[in-house]
Amino acid sequence: MNKEFSVIGKSVIREDAFDKVTGKAKFADDYKFDEMLYAKMIRIKATHAKINSIDFSEIENQKDIYVITANDVKGKNLVGLIKHDQPIFCNEKVVTPGDVIAMIVGEDEDKLEHLAKKVKVNFTPLPTLTDPTKALDPDSVLIHPEEKSNLIIHHPLRKGDIEKGFSESDEILEQTYTTQLIEHAYIEPESVIAIPKEDGIKIIGSIQNPFTTRRIVSLATDLPLEKIEVIQAQLGGSFGGKDDTMCILSARAAVASLKTNKPIKIKYTREESILESYKRHPYILNYKVGYTKDGKIKAMKIDILADGGAYCSMSPFVTWRTVVQATGPYEIENVHTDVRAVYTNNPYTGAMRGFGSPQPIFAQESLMDEIAIRLGITPDEIRRINGYKNGSVTATGQKLQNHDVNILTVLNKAVALTNFSNKWKEYKKEKSVLNEYEFEKPILKKNKFIDPKKLYQKGIGLAVSFRGCSLGAEGLDETYCYMSIEKNGLVKMLTGLAENGQGLRTTLIITAAETLGIIPDKIQFLETNTSLIKDSGPTVASRGTIMGTGSVKNAAEILKERLIKIVKKGFHLDDNDVIDFRENLVFSRKKGLLTNFDFVCQLALEQKENLTAIGYYKSPEVHWNEHNGQGDAYFTYVYGCQVAEVTVNIGTGEVFLNKITAVHDPGTVINRLGALGQIFGGVTQGAGYGIFEEITHEDGMIRELNFDQYLIPTAKDIDEIKPYFVEGNDIYGGYGAKSLGEPTLELTAAAIANAIRNATGKRFFNLPINLEELVLGKKIRPQNLNRGSL
Amino acid sequence: MINLNCKIETPKNIDELLKLLAVENFNSKILAGGTDLIVGKIQGSKRFVDTELLIDINKIEELHKIDLIDDKIIIGASTTFSEIENNKIINEHLPLLKKAVSKIGSLQIRNRATIAGNFVNNAPCADSVPPLLVYNAELELISFGNKRTISLENFLEAPYKTQLQKSELVSKIIIPVPDKNIIGDFYKLGRRRAVAISRITLAVLCRIENNSFDDIRIASGAVTPIGKRFYEIENFTREKRINNDLLINLSQMLGEEILKITGLRWSSAYKLPVVQQMFYQLLNNIVIKK
């Protein structure tokens, strides 16, 4: 494919950046309206309980205070993106501590805070289920008895003959890995305002997917979709996290607004945000791998259990991506995978950047290193033996074609950039250098004191992945773009895809600019409003670029064709002449420079040419057999390799992240600045996942409710991140651009874990590899939730 | 919008302040940097929930300065961590204190949080405490018509509890200028490279003569319920020849002392071995530097 572009691949300043550096950008909580009231949530300190009664008598006489409960929900109180199992207000029982029973509404936030304490909820605690491995026991507590089981979903995958595969193997390795619950930790807490309109309602909020929000608000209020207008405010980070929660908050605000006929604002504190919002699924992953002496993997048997927490949310789709990608980018003849998600009383889990991939990558990439070590070869060698090539067949039986299958290209590039093999051999330990501390003998024996020269140990590790682009067989995959050109050559465009803060609009502007041969400054992106454009599906699954550029390019091409006709007519050119649009100028191949873009637009409009167009892009067909997990799961894939270089303090368990090299093939890079930003940010999130981020809970009650305890990486936690792009060819998307947001995050923890193995000689099976995990081989926690400082 | 829902006074001088403190019928607290108090108020911490009156001492200049008078360094109670970190006198004479305060919280916190606020709260993890203990810091406490001096060590009573009377204020911290030959170091372990609550802190000051410890002072934080000096180990160490066995021995003794105080707690499995290990490493570094 021709990769000579004029705008694509350059560094372009974001369209919204000016407002963001001056403080003018309006986030949801920055909106205020006359007579606006605030809403305060009523919750109880219980993980699983039956609600007997709610007593508002102490506040009923308060002037201008409204009570909002499930009785005010005119439509459906049970909603959800896939299954309708989540109440807007819990009037019968709570199944997790974030659940909201009712809301009180009034003018003064501070006063509401005090009044909330006067609402008396009488409840009976129910037995709790917080261990997902017990969820499917026959005598287990049922979280949603109407579902008859705690099983949310089961995805089986069967390829080849697993027993034959093991019998053909020389060695078999079986290991179990676990990953933890983590928080998205967007810096902006949730906020939404519902404003009554004459004929319906308007919602402005920190909303990831305005169209999904509109659907849920419609369900809850019983208003038809067209009477609900949802506007996305500037979104202060999401990472998949402002979907279900924001739908429900929007529904609550809408219900209150319809009752009071006033604008209602809900703004969450950080504590409420962490308490109620969904998180990343903790996984328990059992892998049994059979391989030959020369390193060929013959069979992989995988059993994965995901803790879905109290509600279904996106669990079926998250775990579906897991089942497709669980083997990693390796061609294996015999695969037998089962992925299950179950209900528990824990905080619920749903979409988060990575979406079911960071967990299996941690397990499968750890395993690949273990196999390499057992066979006496290097980690890059084992991956070269088994990694996908053009035409390889995946675990789902899909033949990889129509794009560059670049897994070994990115691997080789990363290995070369970091001098990987030599360093890996140099740092490699034959046995563990950790002299593990023993709880029974708290006073260290003499031999446990570490020679100061050996306190710090270096290590290097890598991880690779393939990732299906967009939704795949999860659902219908199409996008729309409305585009129009004004007389002065100004282009206005609108898509149904929402900006999540990552810079999608800029990427789509660049695509339009490239197609029309103009500079990005001439293009204006209109506000995403559900009343103005058709739904283009959610901004999830790293689909914004691949799907969005498709419809934008389509719209721009339609307009360009019309402009070319005008040019040829206006300048009396031959029909076979070729017209080029470059940097606002218009050229004829035969006559050279003709005029500028603005003039052509003016000409077109004078001649009453229609300069509006609707671009459309639909993903190619994919198909899936849910009984055996076979099919073309995604229409194309991206590939990545990350190398982590670390120093471990073997006395304290501290891991110093010296350098992360990230080599990714995202197809064509559209906006270099934005693409680099995706790598830096994704790697940093992935590093937090690897070494310290964790939401822990005691019987479902979360310990880390704010950033003093839930630690995310600061500017000082990674010394250096080195990005590198391999731009593979692809026939899909606009200009061959694919996905990048999620691949950048999914590899880092696995690469770090392998580097720690290289540094210490010990394999760690449980994320995060924090201080205690490293030197004690286990996590330890306070016995209760009390904190001395509180 | 959050409201602290209490009364606030802003005395202009010490006299006004002491009169306010002398009034019995208010449950009052001193407001200096506010980085702990305002958070505590907002989060409904039981330490502040009954506070009806905040007495803001930020307008009182006398409480906000660092002086070297004779052989004593005087740090005003409301001096911020940033001011301490960047002060010449501190840099020259109290390097462990400088190192400790420079690792507290974020710069925004250090620009507001004050030295006295750090130990008046007496959180186990207060980072300035171990260095102040090894520097033999004394405190001047004043109240209406009264003044007394008390060592920091005696002042600290139990977690979140001190000897401070309701009518009293810590006005200054008095530190004898350490001997020129004294060397030492401060160590902090957190879960993250910056803005991390301490898991372990250690402060060691010593004088090494003829390859033996002529004098040594040892304090820790975050591993015992309150910051603590270890006199028994110090006494044992004096005049001992320095060799690897001694350093190991001292580290084990430190572990034993801490174990005696805390017993086995949930965090002991990690903190006890690591504090011994890192104390050993710290001693090694000090000895090697020498």
Added chain:
Amino acid sequence: MKIKFYLNKKEIEIEVDPTIRLIDLLREKLNLTGTKEGCSIGECGACTVIVDGKAINSCLMLAYQVDGCNVITIEGISEDGKLHPLQENFLKTGAIQCGFCTPGMIMSAYALLLENPNPTEEEIKDAIAGNLCRCTGYKQIIDAIEVSAKELKG
């Protein structure tokens, strides 16, 4: 309580409830919503503003405490519609994604350059360690501050 202070180089006099926080004065009373609130406990730095030349968390300072002070917020650093070099370079280096941490981040950088026109990479990291960013991984932010320091020195 009546207070008087300089806000973005203009003197203002205003009646404040002494028990509200500075962030609420700025956002709710004065409508300067550029300053953001992310955690309310001084951990995220989104609410950073400059008081008498120092970066502080406006969620941990009471409004009346700025009486007599010089306060600068994100709204006050560009002059005559011209962006401050920090703002300009945050644009150019791609230091912005969602933009929620950006105002606080720029204020921390601004305070750093006031005190230290020649910061090392390590000093820049120290200055913004109290400003959490979940999108950018900090690298392009650090670049923006480095370039700005060079430009401001001339």
